[in-house]
Structure formats: structure tokens, C-alpha cells
Amino acid sequence: MAENPISEIAVFECDRCGACCRHLKLFGQAYASLDRGDGICRHLDPENNLCRIYENRPLICNVREGYKVFFSDMPYDEYIAMTVQGCEKLKALMKQEKEIPEQQLQKKHLPENAREENELRKNEIPD
Numbered sequence: 268m269a270e271n272p273i274s275e276i277a278v279f280e281c282d283r284c285g286a287c288c289r290h291l292k293l294f295g296q297a298y299a300s301l302d303r304g305d306g307i308c309r310h311l312d313p314e315n316n317l318c319r320i321y322e323n324r325p326l327i328c329n330v331r332e333g334y335k336v337f338f339s340d341m342p343y344d345e346y347i348a349m350t351v352q353g354c355e356k357l358k359a360l361m362k363q364e365k366e367i368p369e370q371q372l373q374k375k376h377l378p379e380n381a382r383e384e385n386e387l388r389k390n391e392i393p394d
């Protein structure tokens with residue numbers, strides 16, 4: 268099958284959210300050697316979400332170069348759309364993970380808040 272060329276129209280823009288490098292377990296064995304044990308890549312700088320080996324990152328982390336080797340049988344713009352979709356899912360997952368502790372915190376405080384509110388209401392009711 269003929270290989271599709273890289274289109275300069277479809278451009279992938281990484282916003283450095285770090286969601287992919289923090290969820291390596293989702294990608295199975297392909298990224299296992301990068302996993303520091305908790306699904307986060309050993310090369311990720313947690314302070315700034317940047318790859319410490321960016322210039323020499325593996326092919327599986329390189330959207331443009333990885334296309335040539337693994338995906339060139341599909342049109343480049345489709346590949347970029349698929350990649351962007353994957354990023355959105357990972358971002359949603361990361362957002363969800365951040366929200367869970369907050370929800371737990373709110374639940375923890377709910378009875379206390381509810382009690383306070385009850386007290387206020389009781390005070391509002393005239394004898």
C-alpha cells in the first residue's frame with residue numbers, strides 16, 4: 268500500500284498538559300519501559316510537565332516521526348484528528364482524577380455544613 272505524505276495543513280499542537288506521560292499504563296506494554304512504576308514516565312519533569320529527553324524521545328512519543336513508521340497507511344489529517352481525540356480523552360481523565368479528592372473533601376464537610384445551616388435556620392425561627 269502506498270504511504271500517505273505528511274500534510275503541512277494538519278498540525279498537531281501539544282499544549283504540554285502531560286496527561287499522556289502520566290497515564291502510560293493505559294497504553295499497555297508499548298510504554299512499559301518508560302513507566303517509573305505508577306504510570307508516570309521516568310523522563311517527565313513533574314515540575315513543568317516537560318519531557319527531559321524531548322529531543323531524543325522514543326518514536327512512540329513523537330507524533331510526526333511516529334506517523335511515518337506506524338501509521339502512514341492512514342491519511343495524515345485523520346491520524347492527527349485521532350491523536351487530538353486521544354489527548355482530549357486523557358485530559359478529561361486527568362481532570363476527573365483531580366476532581367475526585369475535591370468531591371471527597373466536600374462530602375466530608377457536608378454533615379458539618381448541614382449542621383451549621385440547621386443551627387442558623389433554628390435561630391431564624393422565632394420562639
Ligand code: SF4
Nearest residue numbers: 281282284285287354
Ligand atoms: S495528552 Fe496530548 S496535549 Fe497533552 S501532553 Fe500529551 S500529547 Fe500533549
Ligand code: SF4
Nearest residue numbers: 288308310311318328
Ligand atoms: S519519554 Fe518524554 S514524551 Fe515520552 S512519555 Fe516520557 S516524558 Fe512523555
